[in-house]
Amino acid sequence: MPEPILECQGITFEVRLPQPRTILDQISFSARPGEVIGICGPNGVGKSTFLRVLAGLVKPTAGEVRIEGKSLQQFKPRQLARQLSFLPQDTVVPFDFKAKEIVLMGRHPYASSLAAWTDEDLTVAKDCMVQAECEAEAEQFVTTLSGGERQRVMIARLLAQDTPIVLLDEMTASQDIRHASKLLRLARQLADAGKLVILVLHDLRAAARICSRVCLMYEGRIVADGDPVEVLHEGHIAYVYGVKARTFTNPLGQWDFDLDEN
């Protein structure tokens, strides 16, 4: 097993306003290259905040995040951008940039800030657009794309950044079923190529199928962490989501569940 690439200990995040509240409560976590980790749980339990702490976007009240043993604080912005990439839930661009120009921005951590994009940058950007299935939109203005198309352009931008750690917040929320399944497989392929992929996911079936590991969050803590099928058992779902679920293996041999609506 490879050494952990991303670790954190005792991560606590508290806000004072509007009223004092603990968003993240003493989270410890470590992840290795090649893993696909799904962070699941109900709304408002701190999943997105946790992902932002891992990305270095939110400074925790206590505890620290380390990449290969080195604290995030010690990285220069560009250095960190070569280690870790992040996809927010939605990105709105106010001006008429072409989709391919947005994807090229993913090359920023490697580019000289004055020179034009190199041939390598252009090739990488093109490949990434093919992988994220948005090459047809390359010459279009990102302002004219639909939400799902725009998100695929942003995923291509993230792929162009080519980092060993990939953090995705609700990557598939705005995708149709074909693109959602394609993008989830893409996440799997990234991990197979040796990257660490962490995604915040609401789709438990997708989590069970593509993740090598699921962290179930509740009230600012990780309450279960491990093999997806073991983590997503009926007792945990009842405790965390407050619903009665019946889990089973569907005819295709995949993990599945039904909700008892009564």
Add this chain to the structure above:
Amino acid sequence: MSSKLSPRKNLKNWKLGHLAVAGLFALLATTLLAVALGTVYVPPLTILKSMAQALGLEVGQPADQTSQILIVLIRLPRVFAAIFAGAGLAIAGTAMQGLFRNPLAEPGILGVSAGASLGALIAIAFGTYSFLALPTFAFAGALAAVLIILALSSFSGSSGQTTVLILAGMAVAAFFSALTSLLLVMASEYQVSSYIFWTLGGLANRRWEHVQLMAVPVLLAGTLLFLRGRDLDILLLGDETARTLGVAAKKTRILTVLLASLLTAIIVSVTGPIGFVGLIVPHIMRLLVGPSHRRLLLASAFGGAIFLLLCDLATRLVAMPRGIELSVGVTTALVGAPYFMILLIRSLRTHA
């Protein structure tokens, strides 16, 4: 998309260097035109000669002294004042629009103009008439507005900062305007009319000293923003994405606000508030060359300079037979607004 144009005609496909060369030539041509025309026509050759002569170069037949004085001491300083004021306002407008993610932002958005106006009125009220007094006081007023706003926004986190900046700008502008009104009530009739004259904004009687005041800040701020061009582009993806792409978001934001406000403050203090240049030139250029900041800053600098130069020329020519001067701010709005509307309609049509 404006794809009906052939690739070469579409400025969006031009390389940065080509845009710069084209801009430089257009600016030179406009400059010659602006110096040549006026109450007395001066042929372009004479202009080039006397410019060379002023720079200490040997020319065959020296220009006669009258046209030498007219060109070097009267027309050229005014023309260069227009070039730097136009370029500076357009650069500041480009930066502000990018920063606020809003094509309606303009350089005065942070209360800079209100601060400058108060400063100018104080200078007038104190009866200081040396040529540097008014710009100095106006600049101090503008600087006060910017500092108050930056201090206010430093209380907020990075998330809500743009909104805080806009709201703080409105509050400061309102407060400074109120102080200005208060002073105006107490001022003499003569002081009121000189103040009103200043607020109309103009380039008449501007000397080389005025040009010097603007040239260095415009070139410096323009260069610094240009160097940050790609960072400014990436900031448009939102602070979070920008930060994970290695852009120091907060630092870039503060630097940009500071540069754009100071630039505006300096120009407004020399020329009085000239509206519309900082708002529409960047917008027009974005439609022509695309939104990428390096291209846009370059195109806006040239576009702003040429636009203000032409507006000032028109102002002079219209005023010529009557012997009175219109204010260039009036012309910028009269010419700019209709053109802006045409472009807006065209861009809406191609987007639909």
